[in-house]
Amino acid sequence: ETAFVDDAVRGGATYHYRVEGADGEDTAVVGYASAVTYPRPDAPPAAAIASAAGSPPAGRANVAIIPAPTPLPPDALLLGLMSDASYTDAFDTLYVVGEVRNDSNLDVGDIHVTVSFYDAAGTFIGETTGRTMLKTLSPGERSPFLLRLARPVGMSNYSIKAVGRPVPSYLRPQIVLVESRAFEDEAGFYHVAGTVKNTGSVSVPRVRVVVTLYGRDGGVVNVGFDDLSPVPLHPGELAPFDVTFTYFPKILRHAIAITGE
Structure with a gap:
C-alpha cells in the first residue's frame, strides 16, 4: 500500500492533495485527498474529514486517497438536471x-444517473447508480428518476x-x-389513478405508468410507477393503473408518462 506523510505543514490547517501516477514518460491523476492537522496531539478531531485512526500529531497530515473520477466515454452526453x-x-x-x-439534438438512451455522497466536510464517502x-x-424530452438505498453513514x-x-430513433408503442x-x-x-389504452396495431408486452409529483x-x-396488467396489452385494450405515494409534501401538480416495450 502506498503511503505519504507530509512533514512540512502547520497545525490546525486543512490541506488538499492531488495524487499522480507515472506510466512511462506520462503521468495521470489517480486520486485526490484532503487532510486536516491539529494544533496539539490531544485536540479533538475536526468534523467529518477522514484520516487514519486517531488524531495525527501536530504538524503532520495523514492522507486518505480518493479515487479520481472515471473519464466519460467519447460519445457520452451529459443530461441537464x-x-x-x-x-x-x-x-x-x-x-x-x-x-x-435531454439538451442535445440527438435521441439519447442507456442513461445512468449517478449520485455521489459527501460528509459535512465535503469528503466523498460513496455513490450509487440507477436508471x-x-x-x-x-x-428536449424529460424523464424522472428514483434511486433507493440505505442511507449512507x-x-x-x-x-x-x-x-x-446517442441511440437510433425508434417508433414508440402507441399507449395513450x-x-x-x-x-x-x-x-x-x-x-x-386512471386508465390507458393501446391505440396501436401491435401488442405491447410491458407497460409502465410513471407519475412525477x-x-x-x-x-x-x-416519483412513483405502476407496471400494468393484463400483459401483453393488445390493440384496443384498456388497462387501469394506480400509483400510490406515502410521501407527498405540499404538491402542486403531477405529470404522467407512459412507457412500453
Whole structure:
C-alpha cells in the first residue's frame, strides 16, 4: 500500500492533495485527498474529514486517497438536471428523486444517473447508480428518476450526474392516457389513478405508468410507477393503473408518462 506523510505543514490547517501516477514518460491523476492537522496531539478531531485512526500529531497530515473520477466515454452526453429532492423513511431508507432533460439534438438512451455522497466536510464517502424511468429521450424530452438505498453513514449532502449515449430513433408503442384522477384516501395515501389504452396495431408486452409529483416551487418532490396488467396489452385494450405515494409534501401538480416495450 502506498503511503505519504507530509512533514512540512502547520497545525490546525486543512490541506488538499492531488495524487499522480507515472506510466512511462506520462503521468495521470489517480486520486485526490484532503487532510486536516491539529494544533496539539490531544485536540479533538475536526468534523467529518477522514484520516487514519486517531488524531495525527501536530504538524503532520495523514492522507486518505480518493479515487479520481472515471473519464466519460467519447460519445457520452451529459443530461441537464432540472430538479431533485430526497427524503428518508422510517426504516432509514434514502430516496433520491429528480428529473433530467435531454439538451442535445440527438435521441439519447442507456442513461445512468449517478449520485455521489459527501460528509459535512465535503469528503466523498460513496455513490450509487440507477436508471431514468424513461429509457430513451428525444431532444428536449424529460424523464424522472428514483434511486433507493440505505442511507449512507455520515452523509451530509450529495451531487447528481446523468449521462447517456446517442441511440437510433425508434417508433414508440402507441399507449395513450384515457383518463386520470388524483386523490388522498382515508388511510392518508396519495393516489394518481386512471386508465390507458393501446391505440396501436401491435401488442405491447410491458407497460409502465410513471407519475412525477411537483411541489409549489416547481421542483420534483417524489416519483412513483405502476407496471400494468393484463400483459401483453393488445390493440384496443384498456388497462387501469394506480400509483400510490406515502410521501407527498405540499404538491402542486403531477405529470404522467407512459412507457412500453
